[in-house]
Amino acid sequence: MPGMQGVAWIDEAARRLPPFPRIVLDLLRLLRDENASLDALARIARNDPVISASVLTAANRMRRLRALPDLKDSYVAASCIGTDKLRAIVVAAGMNRFLAESAAETFFFGHSLAVAIVAHELATLCSVPAEEAYVAGVLHDIGQLAFFVADADGYREVLRRAASEGDLLRHERNHFGVDHCQAGVALAAIWELPPEIVQAIAAHHEAGGSFASKVQALVNVAETVARGLDLPPSPANRIDAVNAEALSSLGLHWNMSEVVDCLGRSQARFFHALA
Numbered sequence: 001m002p003g004m005q006g007v008a009w010i011d012e013a014a015r016r017l018p019p020f021p022r023i024v025l026d027l028l029r030l031l032r033d034e035n036a037s038l039d040a041l042a043r044i045a046r047n048d049p050v051i052s053a054s055v056l057t058a059a060n061r062m063r064r065l066r067a068l069p070d071l072k073d074s075y076v077a078a079s080c081i082g083t084d085k086l087r088a089i090v091v092a093a094g095m096n097r098f099l100a101e102s103a104a105e106t107f108f109f110g111h112s113l114a115v116a117i118v119a120h121e122l123a124t125l126c127s128v129p130a131e132e133a134y135v136a137g138v139l140h141d142i143g144q145l146a147f148f149v150a151d152a153d154g155y156r157e158v159l160r161r162a163a164s165e166g167d168l169l170r171h172e173r174n175h176f177g178v179d180h181c182q183a184g185v186a187l188a189a190i191w192e193l194p195p196e197i198v199q200a201i202a203a204h205h206e207a208g209g210s211f212a213s214k215v216q217a218l219v220n221v222a223e224t225v226a227r228g229l230d231l232p233p234s235p236a237n238r239i240d241a242v243n244a245e246a247l248s249s250l251g252l253h254w255n256m257s258e259v260v261d262c263l264g265r266s267q268a269r270f271f272h273a274l275a
Contacts, residue, residue, distance in 0.1 A: 013146040018101040020191040021094035042078035091131040095138040110232035119222035126250040136200040143184030217246040
């Protein structure tokens with residue numbers, strides 16, 4: 001990729017970051033397998049104590065509404081909550097833990113979470129696997145995390161200049177030799193992430209042009225929407241326009257009542273997640 005030659009610090013940044021959650025990679029592979037069963041998903045969840053606890057909590061909450069005794073086996077609990085809920089728990093728990101363990105600024109965490117939530121909500125309207133959309137949303141700015149790890153003070157200065165002058169990508173390239181989209185693609189290659197997620201990382205700031213996948217277009221729109229909703233509140237949340245090609249490729253338009261409802265749910269979910 002242009003601009004990446006000689007930037008060995010990205011490899012070093014990857015070593016200093018927490019490992020990408022293998023459980024999420026396993027789930028993403030299963031999402032592409034039409035024959036994947038609830039049993040396979042449950043076995044993935046059972047191997048992670050945090051996710052197992054979340055599965056038990058979700059199942060027992062449902063059982064208490066029916067005055068049924070609590071379950072103690074997460075494998076049995078997974079069969080009670082169903083495939084869709086189980087996928088959501090695995091992805092949310094894995095990715096949120098990854099962000100929380102990373103040496104990121106508060107705004108980076110909040111913005112990544114906001115884009116993930118918007119992408120997850122919009123995915124239900126355009127036939128995109130919601131969990132894949134969530135992961136792509138969480139990771140769209142992962143190149144910024146590499147900058148924080150490599151030179152936190154330098155990157156804060158880059159952000160300060162971009163907030164007053166605009167053109168964040170130009171300021172990043174001036175300081176690091178690459179922008180956060182390029183750095184994110186490099187990290188994604190190291191982590192061996194699926195092509196659709198790599199494409200989403202690469203194109204989330206594109207203002208026009210065609211898109212290789214719906215996931216790529218979806219994250220591009222979700223990035224703009226999150227900033228338009230001012231999630232999280234920041235002077236950096238400036239937008240000029242929504243990528244019309246991205247929106248069209250998803251079959252969406254702003255006057256759809258479903259889209260309006262989606263934006264309201266996104267706001268509510270974001271503030272609930274931070275509460």
